[in-house]
Amino acid sequence: MRVLVTGAGGRLGRAVLPRLLDAGHTVRATSRRPRTDAAVEWVVADLATGHGVAAAVGGVAAVLHLASSPNRRTHQIDVLGTRELVRAAGAAGVGHLVYVSIVGVDRVPIPYYRHKLAAERVVAAGPVPWSVLRATQFPQFLDDMLVASSRLGxxxxxxxxxxxxxxxxxxxxxxxxxxATGPSRDVEEYGGPEVLRFDEAVRAWKAARRSRRPLLPVRIPGRLGRVLRSGGLVTEATPRGSLTWADHLADTYGGTRAR
Structure with missing residues (x-):
């Protein structure tokens, strides 16, 4: 099957491409700048402007829509860009569009999540048979956040x-x-193997980095804090992943995996 992957240069995209190739798929990937790769057909397309989107979906059987922009032009890229992609995919006769979203977009009151939820609705209302996979946060995101939050001590x-x-x-x-399963026309959630409190994650992170920095607790106020403390970012859905926070820390900072 020929599969188009948007956002192929991102963290998830870099993990997806070799798995698609190993599964025997022919892979076309979008980038805003020209790239070359013997195994992947890279095409130039820009969701913010719509440039190249119609050409990118031509002749593909399925689309994995991973592209997202949490920090700038989010509405333009995540919502309007998704609308243009869905429209073009429908006109090209694409048989399946898989959209990657985030667990909690329907609960956590932040602007980026509202845009992701709006993009889900664009996909569901469009002409292409679809599936949505909501994933929990990547450990690299949590790691980066802890590094940023500890810069002052x-x-x-x-x-x-x-x-x-x-x-x-x-x-x-x-x-x-x-x-491989085909369009579900439904939203599936997929999370890691364990739910951690922030202070538990911090203790393990400090141990892996051999850091003595203290945790300065700051309670997030209002509705956002209540939702995050009550599990707005986690899911009980199964199946789940198997690699733990401890596994990530061992791979990143050295040491022995938990298992």
């Missing part, structure tokens, strides 16, 4: 916020399975 955060890190390679494997 202590690790700053709400100790009771719940997280469920999931390895991007396992999400990539789930996406390839989703392609």
């Amino acid at each position: 202590p690790v700053i955060g709400d100790r009771a916020v719940l997280a469920q890190p999931v390895d991007p390679d396992e999400v990539a494997a789930r996406l390839v399975e989703r392609l």
